[in-house]
Amino acid sequence: MASGNEDNTAAADPKVTVFVCANCARGAVVASATPRPTEAPKFDWPFTIEQVMVPCTGIVQPEHLLKAVEAGADLVCVIGCDPDNCHRFEGCRRAARRVEYVGQLLEDLGLEAGRVMWLSLPGSASQDLAAGAGIGQADPCEGLGEKVRLVRDQVVERLSSLVPNPLRQGPGLAGKRIDCYQEVD
Amino acid sequence: MTVSNKLAEALQAGRKVVTAECRASGASNGEAADKLAGALPASLDAVVVADNPDEVRGCALATAAILAGRGLNVVMTMTTRDRNRVALEGDVIGAASLGVGGVLCVSGDHQSLGICPAAASAYDMDSIQLTQAIRRMVDRAEGFDGRRMNSAPKLLLGATAQPYLQPTELNMLRLRKKIASGAQFLLTQAVFDVAGFQQWLSAVTAAGLDKQVKILASVLPLTSADQARRMQAHGTYGPVSEEVVSRIAGAPDARAEGAAICADMAGHPHLVRRMRGSCGAGHSAGRTWPGVVAGGCMPEKYHIKTAPMPPRFHRIGKFATVDWREDCSRCTNCVKLRCTYNVYDSSMAHDRNPQAPRRGLFECKGCMSCVQGCTKGLLSLSVNPEYLAMGDEYWRPEIITTTWDQAETGRIPVSGAGYRGRFSSPGFDSIWTDMSEIVRPTRDGIHGREYISTAVDIGPKPMRLEFSPDGEMLTPEASLIVAQLPVMLDVPQWSMGPSSQPLSAARAAAAVALETLAVVPAGELAKIPPEQMYAVVPLLDSAAPGAAGNLPAGVRMVEVADEDGAAETLKAVAAARPDVTLCVRMALADHSAERVLTWSQAGVKVFHVCADLHGCEVGPARPRHIKDAVRSLHVRLVEAGVRDEITVIVGGGIALAEHVAKAIICGADVVSADTALLVALGCGVCGGGGHGQADASWGRGCPVVIDESATAYAAGRMVNLMGAWHSQLIEVLGAMGIREMRRLRGETGRAIFREDMEREAFGDLIRK
Numbered sequence: 001m002a003s004g005n006e007d008n009t010a011a012a013d014p015k016v017t018v019f020v021c022a023n024c025a026r027g028a029v030v031a032s033a034t035p036r037p038t039e040a041p042k043f044d045w046p047f048t049i050e051q052v053m054v055p056c057t058g059i060v061q062p063e064h065l066l067k068a069v070e071a072g073a074d075l076v077c078v079i080g081c082d083p084d085n086c087h088r089f090e091g092c093r094r095a096a097r098r099v100e101y102v103g104q105l106l107e108d109l110g111l112e113a114g115r116v117m118w119l120s121l122p123g124s125a126s127q128d129l130a131a132g133a134g135i136g137q138a139d140p141c142e143g144l145g146e147k148v149r150l151v152r153d154q155v156v157e158r159l160s161s162l163v164p165n166p167l168r169q170g171p172g173l174a175g176k177r178i179d180c181y182q183e184v185d
Numbered sequence: 186m187t188v189s190n191k192l193a194e195a196l197q198a199g200r201k202v203v204t205a206e207c208r209a210s211g212a213s214n215g216e217a218a219d220k221l222a223g224a225l226p227a228s229l230d231a232v233v234v235a236d237n238p239d240e241v242r243g244c245a246l247a248t249a250a251i252l253a254g255r256g257l258n259v260v261m262t263m264t265t266r267d268r269n270r271v272a273l274e275g276d277v278i279g280a281a282s283l284g285v286g287g288v289l290c291v292s293g294d295h296q297s298l299g300i301c302p303a304a305a306s307a308y309d310m311d312s313i314q315l316t317q318a319i320r321r322m323v324d325r326a327e328g329f330d331g332r333r334m335n336s337a338p339k340l341l342l343g344a345t346a347q348p349y350l351q352p353t354e355l356n357m358l359r360l361r362k363k364i365a366s367g368a369q370f371l372l373t374q375a376v377f378d379v380a381g382f383q384q385w386l387s388a389v390t391a392a393g394l395d396k397q398v399k400i401l402a403s404v405l406p407l408t409s410a411d412q413a414r415r416m417q418a419h420g421t422y423g424p425v426s427e428e429v430v431s432r433i434a435g436a437p438d439a440r441a442e443g444a445a446i447c448a449d450m451a452g453h454p455h456l457v458r459r460m461r462g463s464c465g466a467g468h469s470a471g472r473t474w475p476g477v478v479a480g481g482c483m484p485e486k487y488h489i490k491t492a493p494m495p496p497r498f499h500r501i502g503k504f505a506t507v508d509w510r511e512d513c514s515r516c517t518n519c520v521k522l523r524c525t526y527n528v529y530d531s532s533m534a535h536d537r538n539p540q541a542p543r544r545g546l547f548e549c550k551g552c553m554s555c556v557q558g559c560t561k562g563l564l565s566l567s568v569n570p571e572y573l574a575m576g577d578e579y580w581r582p583e584i585i586t587t588t589w590d591q592a593e594t595g596r597i598p599v600s601g602a603g604y605r606g607r608f609s610s611p612g613f614d615s616i617w618t619d620m621s622e623i624v625r626p627t628r629d630g631i632h633g634r635e636y637i638s639t640a641v642d643i644g645p646k647p648m649r650l651e652f653s654p655d656g657e658m659l660t661p662e663a664s665l666i667v668a669q670l671p672v673m674l675d676v677p678q679w680s681m682g683p684s685s686q687p688l689s690a691a692r693a694a695a696a697v698a699l700e701t702l703a704v705v706p707a708g709e710l711a712k713i714p715p716e717q718m719y720a721v722v723p724l725l726d727s728a729a730p731g732a733a734g735n736l737p738a739g740v741r742m743v744e745v746a747d748e749d750g751a752a753e754t755l756k757a758v759a760a761a762r763p764d765v766t767l768c769v770r771m772a773l774a775d776h777s778a779e780r781v782l783t784w785s786q787a788g789v790k791v792f793h794v795c796a797d798l799h800g801c802e803v804g805p806a807r808p809r810h811i812k813d814a815v816r817s818l819h820v821r822l823v824e825a826g827v828r829d830e831i832t833v834i835v836g837g838g839i840a841l842a843e844h845v846a847k848a849i850i851c852g853a854d855v856v857s858a859d860t861a862l863l864v865a866l867g868c869g870v871c872g873g874g875g876h877g878q879a880d881a882s883w884g885r886g887c888p889v890v891i892d893e894s895a896t897a898y899a900a901g902r903m904v905n906l907m908g909a910w911h912s913q914l915i916e917v918l919g920a921m922g923i924r925e926m927r928r929l930r931g932e933t934g935r936a937i938f939r940e941d942m943e944r945e946a947f948g949d950l951i952r953k
Contacts, residue, residue: 017539019542022570023570052539052540052542054543055570055571058509059506059508059509059542059543060542061542064539064541064542067541068539087570090508090510091508097511
């Protein structure tokens with residue numbers, strides 16, 4: 001029963017779900033290069049999080065964000081590419097709008113709009129395109145570590161301003177904490 | 186001796202034996218049989234009932250039963266030409282129950298030589314196999330398929346001998362086989378040329394065969410000069426001299442003259458009166474009947490049993506709706522109506538699993554139904570980047586996913602809407618196999634795929650047999666290992682750490698199921714069950730020579746890396762276990778051919794040549810692919826005149842079933858699969874070397890990290906993959922019109938090489 005914490009922030013025993021775009025923080029890759037890196041950016045989280053690599057944040061639907069909140073996440077982050085540098089052109093913009101939309105829904109429900117969060121990293125679409133065409137371009141990895149750290153700090157900071165997700169011990173669940181990601185049905 | 190009847194006793198006692206051969210009466214009423222029975226005196230030791238040798242006269246079994254009912258001792262001839270093993274087995278049991286005393290096993294003249302050229306030939310077994318099978322039935326009460334029988338039939342077993350078959354060495358080999366398979370007496374073809382017969386008999390005596398079996402010489406009363414002429418022309422009889430023919434032709438009564446000739450023959454010291462007589466050659470020593478050769482008498486048809494084996498980690502699909510657009514009207518057309526595979530069900534609805542958005546990436550089959558079904562045109566499928574990130578240029582994502590599918594289902598992969606891709610690229614993709622002879626299994630019957638053999642031989646293959654002047658065979662008996670699948674299961678290309686042992690166990694188990702061989706490092710033999718050892722090829726380490734002299738029982742072949750000390754290791758193995766086939770393992774390189782020739786002179790005849798992960802030579806700055814390197818190795822060995830003695834196993838870079846066929850076309854006898862077996866377990870060839878870093882970041886875990894409990898799973902996946910490959914190989918062979926994998930080796934005429942095509946088409950333009 002970790003959620004019965006007395007201090008009023010979620011930071012003590014945080015439940016965080018992060019959807020990360022696989023392309024948001026890596027260097028340019030020629031299509032035929034081997035091996036092709038698919039590693040997630042090294043966030044070095046100070047606590048355990050549920051990190052889900054997605055090929056593009058455009059795949060994340062409002063339902064997914066809401067389900068994560070419903071399952072008890074204190075904070076749901078979507079980390080995608082900078083606008084104009086998404087491999088799917090509009091994927092990251094859609095994701096950002098969906099986060100905003102879900103935030104509004106949560107606000108209406110009284111669950112705090114800040115419980116969902118959009119963050120961006122440089123992305124690599126134009127670099128990949130340039131590398132594929134054989135045109136040199138500035139390495140997007142420059143200063144990447146700093147940017148990744150900044151993202152992490154923002155998440156940690158946001159978490160400290162949030163109260164624990166009340167759904168973790170909601171009335172509908174009869175006072176029992178459910179396993180965060182237990183399959184229902 | 187289990188049989189007691191007149192003939193058996195006479196043979197046992199070494200007495201003079203008199204038998205007569207008769208045919209079925211050709212009439213369908215009982216009188217003819219009575220007449221026949223009346224013509225045969227009761228004093229005969231046996232009556233041999235022929236089985237429609239050159240024309241259809243009736244049923245040998247029925248005639249034999251009728252004669253047996255009259256108190257005659259009957260030996261029934263069984264021809265394997267007309268009946269398959271089911272019919273033969275049934276007739277054997279039936280004959281024994283009807284009182285027939287013995288069976289004469291013959292293959293029979295081919296039906297195209299006379300009896301009925303339009304008839305289908307059975308030839309399910311030959312006479313030697315039939316002898317062996319009936320011997321097992323009589324001695325051990327085992328059916329032809331090995332099942333236990335309630336009681337064993339009591340039958341005397343005979344076979345035929347052809348004294349005039351040349352060369353004598355082969356003739357003796359065949360006799361030895363017949364004796365070893367359990368024949369108690371041999372009946373010769375009719376003798377007209379006594380000198381030739383004596384010559385044969387002395388060879389038989391020199392080989393000591395006359396002491397192992399009773400030989401009955403036959404004489405035949407000719408009835409006309411025409412018959413004599415026919416027999417002269419007929420290949421299956423011995424020489425009928427011109428003297429005999431003219432004697433018959435000149436005689437007023439041909440039948441009487443034929444009988445007189447018979448009597449003359451029979452009056453010869455070696456032949457006795459009557460139509461069949463014992464020659465015996467004075468040997469009367471009783472001897473126990475030769476034992477039965479151990480081992481199965483008939484292999485079953487080769488079949489790989491596959492069973493669906495779902496992966497331990499989710500697969501990675503090629504297509505997915507990676508990006509969802511807004512403005513969905515929630516019509517559920519895509520989700521409920523259109524998606525055939527329920528992909529959306531798992532990825533979207535009712536699921537709090539945070540991995541849910543990724544599920545569609547695993548399951549989507551790319552049918553595009555949802556895209557078509559969306560009323561607002563919101564959906565588009567794109568290629569899953571995770572899919573593109575798998576493997577490398579050689580182990581392309583499509584190869585990896587198709588291997589996964591084959592390992593899961595054990596079936597030929599369905600690629601869908603045809604092949605749009607590049608029609609040639611480097612490596613195996615620049616070979617096109619000849620697929621002009623389309624063989625359709627259902628339509629083409631016995632010419633169809635179920636009669637195509639993928640078996641290959643591994644071991645030294647002497648080009649000729651050598652004999653000493655006194656007829657002893659000097660060439661050591663060939664101990665060929667027959668692998669039913671031309672694919673050996675090889676050790677992985679990189680170190681697998683603690684998973685290595687369970688993987689070896691899985692390979693061994695799979696090799697047993699597949700009837701092929703699995704290479705296992707010597708250090709990992711301990712945990713492999715002894716009954717699987719016959720499918721295991723220990724990979725010996727010359728640095729640790731202890732294992733060489735201490736091989737587990739049952740091992741049939743060993744591999745030793747071509748390095749310092751290999752010769753000593755092989756010598757130690759040969760000294761301890763002379764029956765074990767020796768194989769030298771070496772990296773594929775430009776000097777491979779010379780190494781093979783050197784080792785070949787030292788007596789090693791099997792070589793395992795391993796290319797790298799990408800099927801290229803190891804070492805040179807500009808490595809050639811297997812396609813070129815093995816071709817040149819093959820040609821070099823042909824030039825040196827040793828190709829057919831040597832077995833070349835080619836490994837590395839074999840990723841698809843077609844690569845097996847193509848490597849064999851290039852000159853390999855057998856190929857070995859290594860990385861493909863890991864891919865069968867779900868490996869994405871991430872380059873993590875068993876640590877699976879790349880895979881882990883996608884939340885899959887490394888699929889090839891397995892423990893003992895997953896051995897059966899791993900073996901099942903390997904068997905499935907090989908089952909799918911086997912089916913494809915049969916398709917390839919069928920499409921080439923080739924019935925045997927052995928014939929494909931070096932058959933470059935069955936393939937088109939892009940380089941050759943380009944040279945032919947554009948050579949003149951390129952030439953300076």
